[in-house]
Amino acid sequence: MSFRTPLSRGRYLRLALASIASLIAIWAVLARAGVLSSTYFPSPLSVGAAAGRLFLQQGLLIDISASAGRIGVAFLVSALLGVPLALWMSCYKAVEAVFAPLVDFVRYVPVPALLPIFVLVSGIGEGPKFLVLFFGTFFQLVLLVLDDADAVPAVYFDAARTMGAGNGQLIRHVLVPYLAPQIYDRLRITLGWCWTYLVIAELVAVNRGVGHVIKEAQRFNAATDLFVSCIVLGLIGLITDFLIKLGYRRFFPYAAKSALQSS
Amino acid sequence: MLKTKIRRKSFASRSGAREVLGEVELTVPPATIVCLYGPSGCGKSTLLRILAGLDCDYEGEVFLNGREVKGPSRAVGMVVQMPLAFEWLSVRRNLEFGDRFASAVSPASGEQRATTEEMADLVGLSAHDLEQYPSQLSGGMKQRMAFARALLPHPEVLLLDEPFSALDFESRQALQEIVLTTRERYGTSFVCVSHDPEEVLYLADKIVVLSARPSRAITQFIPDLPAERTPRTRYTRCFQQAKRDLRGWLSGVSPGSENGRDVSPTGGRCRV
Numbered sequence: 001m002s003f004r005t006p007l008s009r010g011r012y013l014r015l016a017l018a019s020i021a022s023l024i025a026i027w028a029v030l031a032r033a034g035v036l037s038s039t040y041f042p043s044p045l046s047v048g049a050a051a052g053r054l055f056l057q058q059g060l061l062i063d064i065s066a067s068a069g070r071i072g073v074a075f076l077v078s079a080l081l082g083v084p085l086a087l088w089m090s091c092y093k094a095v096e097a098v099f100a101p102l103v104d105f106v107r108y109v110p111v112p113a114l115l116p117i118f119v120l121v122s123g124i125g126e127g128p129k130f131l132v133l134f135f136g137t138f139f140q141l142v143l144l145v146l147d148d149a150d151a152v153p154a155v156y157f158d159a160a161r162t163m164g165a166g167n168g169q170l171i172r173h174v175l176v177p178y179l180a181p182q183i184y185d186r187l188r189i190t191l192g193w194c195w196t197y198l199v200i201a202e203l204v205a206v207n208r209g210v211g212h213v214i215k216e217a218q219r220f221n222a223a224t225d226l227f228v229s230c231i232v233l234g235l236i237g238l239i240t241d242f243l244i245k246l247g248y249r250r251f252f253p254y255a256a257k258s259a260l261q262s263s
Numbered sequence: 264m265l266k267t268k269i270r271r272k273s274f275a276s277r278s279g280a281r282e283v284l285g286e287v288e289l290t291v292p293p294a295t296i297v298c299l300y301g302p303s304g305c306g307k308s309t310l311l312r313i314l315a316g317l318d319c320d321y322e323g324e325v326f327l328n329g330r331e332v333k334g335p336s337r338a339v340g341m342v343v344q345m346p347l348a349f350e351w352l353s354v355r356r357n358l359e360f361g362d363r364f365a366s367a368v369s370p371a372s373g374e375q376r377a378t379t380e381e382m383a384d385l386v387g388l389s390a391h392d393l394e395q396y397p398s399q400l401s402g403g404m405k406q407r408m409a410f411a412r413a414l415l416p417h418p419e420v421l422l423l424d425e426p427f428s429a430l431d432f433e434s435r436q437a438l439q440e441i442v443l444t445t446r447e448r449y450g451t452s453f454v455c456v457s458h459d460p461e462e463v464l465y466l467a468d469k470i471v472v473l474s475a476r477p478s479r480a481i482t483q484f485i486p487d488l489p490a491e492r493t494p495r496t497r498y499t500r501c502f503q504q505a506k507r508d509l510r511g512w513l514s515g516v517s518p519g520s521e522n523g524r525d526v527s528p529t530g531g532r533c534r535v
């Protein structure tokens with residue numbers, strides 16, 4: 001194997017699929033041999049059967065779309081507020097002074113602990129779910145983007161200013177396009193966190209949602225359902241990540257090229 | 264004509280103010296190349312940023328054609344050591360980057376402005392290069408792009424902060440020729456920071472030496488060379504002599520001596 005040399009796409013895919021297949025095979029063999037307790041660690045076949053039941057009879061797709069909807073809204077609000085705020089803070093230190101203490105403070109407060117307060121404040125409807133997802137991502141996102149923005153070398157702004165750019169133009173023509181690929185990637189990571197916080201968000205009074213399915217599975221000790229839910233969440237993550245990465249190459253062809261060159 | 268008289272420039276630091284520049288006087292007539300020479304960390308980059316109007320927190324003043332410089336403008340451009348590219352734009356759009364900030368009234372004197380193609384040609388970027396992304400260019404080509412981009416707004420003065428030092432030999436020589444051609448063709452003045460005595464000699468009409476921090480402009484050295492330089496100049500006896508003169512003179516320069524005096528060791532009689 002050559003050091004840090006890209007593989008062909010076909011070779012990469014074959015290896016990845018083989019890895020997944022052998023994991024499942026090992027799992028099947030262990031289950032068959034009775035090494036794993038079937039109560040806590042069901043066999044692949046029974047998990048498959050449970051998946052069929054959940055999807056076909058219990059409408060797991062509806063749960064998935066309910067969860068995806070919650071995440072979509074919270075993530076969108078988080079991004080639409082968080083990214084501009086971070087850029088604004090980075091450009092104007094007075095703005096940073098106003099918001100930084102709040103952001104830094106809330107970032108360390110464990111979001112699950114706030115759940116009762118969210119319920120008190122916003123009832124038991126969609127309010128607390130939104131707030132969990134929002135609090136779980138917004139403050140982290142602000143901090144990440146702020147760090148990225150602060151790291152843009154001053155020479156870029158200097159160059160633009162000697163070409164006549166004013167403050168607004170510096171933001172529009174230098175800061176934002178410079179950071180776009182990084183922000184895009186930060187959003188990808190943030191979206192991943194949303195799925196993590198989902199299970200907490202859906203602890204309170206929900207009828208539909210993947211988090212709800214997990215909670216029910218725990219309640220009734222249905223290990224197979226738990227497995228299905230977790231695998232589904234993992235797959236959703238894998239697929240969205242893949243799609244977002246595809247988009248990265250499309251939106252930022254120049255960045256993809258330089259990555260190729262530097263590897 | 265760019266004129267500056269700086270009395271003091273300091274940066275705030277935890278242990279009080281850190282004085283970087285002392286008294287520095289500098290005059291850059293039109294179509295002149297002034298080279299700044301000085302020890303590492305003596306404040307050359309700081310001085311350039313002041314000249315560009317990027318740093319206004321100092322005691323003293325900078326005048327461009329009799330008007331005080333109070334902020335950055337298109338009249339004074341800058342090229343830095345790191346080949347700077349707006350990676351998200353094609354090379355062509357990089358060159359034209361400054362256009363979007365141009366006020367509608369320029370060009371001031373109704374003169375014909377150089378086109379993108381003309382400038383690309385001057386710095387040696389091909390039509391093919393123009394359609395690439397900067398990441399597809401070599402470091403030397405990127406720096407040529409940065410030059411062309413800084414020149415397109417037609418600055419009166421272009422400040423060069425060690426723009427050649429990260430480049431290979433060939434690109435370095437090419438860019439030096441570009442500087443000379445630009446001066447010739449557009450009457451642009453240059454203030455160029457460099458650590459390379461040969462480069463300084465080849466380009467400079469006037470060499471200004473700064474002392475260690477807090478820097479003062481110690482003295483000016485006017486190389487005894489014919490005004491017109493060609494690549495051949497480097498191999499003439501005059502050039503070798505001038506190099507010896509500069510070396511000897513630099514080793515003799517000590518802070519506090521000959522403040523501001525113009526020195527031309529052999530009285531300007533050298534002919535090729």
Ligand SMILES: Nc1ncnc2c1ncn2[C@@H]1O[C@H](COP(=O)(O)OP(=O)(O)OP(=O)(O)O)[C@@H](O)[C@H]1O
Nearest residue numbers: 274275283301302303304305306307308309310476
């Ligand atoms: N923004 C700043 N804040 C505080 N100190 C600074 C700042 N910029 C520069 N300095 C200090 O001012 C001094 C001069 O820096 P400057 O970069 O102008 O030197 P230089 O002559 O360009 O050095 P070099 O030859 O290494 O490029 C240095 O000691 C540096 O630490």
Ligand SMILES: [Mg+2]
Nearest residue numbers: 307308309424
């Ligand atoms: Mg410097």
